[in-house]
Amino acid sequence: MIAVTKIGRDRLAISHRVSLVSKAFIVVAIPLAVATGCAMKHEMEPLAANRACPGRESAGAVIGWYGPDKEKDIETLDRWCQTVGPPAIDSTAAAHRAAWSPGDSIVVATWNTHGGAGDLLGFIEAELDLSCDEGKPSPGADYAPFVLLIQEAFRRSDIVPRAEPGPAIRPKLKEKPRPGDRIDIVHIARRCGLSLFYVPSMRNGIDEYDSGREDRGNAILSTLRLSDFIAIELPFEAQRRVAVAATVHTTDGDSLRVVSAHFDVASSLLRLLSTGNSTRERQGAGLLDALAEVELMRAGLSDTSATARCYPWCDDSSTPRFFISTLVGGDFNTWSANETVIKHFYRAFPQSPSRDGKSSDRPS
């Protein structure tokens, strides 16, 4: 029994030392960690329209523009912003647009089209029953008002500025070839008579793409008139990401805010280690905080107390925080179905449909 007790004593000794260190750790390290963690909460703020970003300058009066309050984030985002064209807004009425009456259903779909790889025109015609012949869109029998939340939409235009190679220029998307024309988001909106809100996040390659310069980003397409345009520049992780939001209305004045968002898959190795894999958590927190900020601004509560701004970390998740109904869709790029950012969004939007629990990385 000597060896047993000896080992036992050793363990006790180690345990005792660990226990002492643990106490020190609890006293020192945990408050530090909590303090650091709290510092990671990202409050978003309205961004001035006259900053060094062409999109913001030209659309500042129309678009409510929000971004992180950290200067380092803003500097990086500005460098990326200068390589893209201004946002595109088209809210002119089209003859085929049906009104959204109270009680009627509305179709909302979200899709990362990966540039021109997704046949958006074919989807609209086949699934949403809207034929988009050039200049003469015609709805079919099953047509209903719809909203499309698009990620990685692309625009080919001369208004996309020329740019020098650099870290803010991303390579062209490698699109899978498909039959049919490769039509950009602006021309799809025109061809189908749809309202459009498009905010480019980044350049789609430095080179001319089929004789045109391209940028890419999130977009909202709808058969309904869009209003109350909001662009939210998310905290910078790996690429500039701009979530877009707009509002659609029923005929009796009820409103629905729709949001199209795209988060980064991963950041750099250094950020992975230093931030504890918080890429999407940070961007999701930024988006939620910006949406809360929008609500507070709309309600004239911008000077409200820190308690009101604790969202989405407030414990009382049953309290409605949105003054109008809000629907967020997008490509969150989560690594698993149960990620922190998903949990935060479910807490912020408790009326969301439950998850199906299916993994997205397995063939169905």
Place this chain on the structure above:
Amino acid sequence: MLLSTTSALNAYTRRTSLPVLFIAGALCLQAGPARAQQSQTSDGAKLAGGALGLYSGAVLGTLGGLIPCSQTYAGSQCVRVTGAAGAVVGLAAGIHLGGVDEDAVSNSARGATYGFLIGSAAGFALKESVQRFGWGDVVAGGLIGAGIGASAKGAIIGLGAGSLLGLALYWTIPSFDLPNAVGVALMGMTVGGIGSWVVKGVEAEPVDPTGQPLIVSVTLPF
């Protein structure tokens, strides 16, 4: 069943009594005779052992927490806690190891150096192949490599065991995502790496060479 040698009893006790969390780490350490280690030790060795253990534990704790923590509300704050917990265990085990086996600390330092070089090389390869990676990631690769290299044997065996377990769970549980399998592999590496610090310290404990012969009666359930 009679166990008549101290070493056998030692081995049996390790196999049966070490916490489950340290199984992977224990696997890398052969259940050989307890070494009557008489290495010269000093305060410097304790300091070096503590520093290496602290660093290695922090890196391994952080890596092990990355994916499991990403599925909690706490998220990155949880990773900070696992990193700090790893650092605390590594610090305690490293100081203890430095006090009983200076050579083991030297070996860990050598492993950390090799790990830094290998990690930096991997980081450089990433920098050259992925646009968003820069020199900071080369350094980060080196830092990760050093943390793993300081307890390479346990970390590698833990990684292997964790990978097998992760894949088994992935194949058998439909809702278990592939990233979760990677997470289990990383957790295995963490457990193996930090566990090996603890086990090395236990194993290197000097044993009285004049100890008495020992006969112990142990009943094993079969």
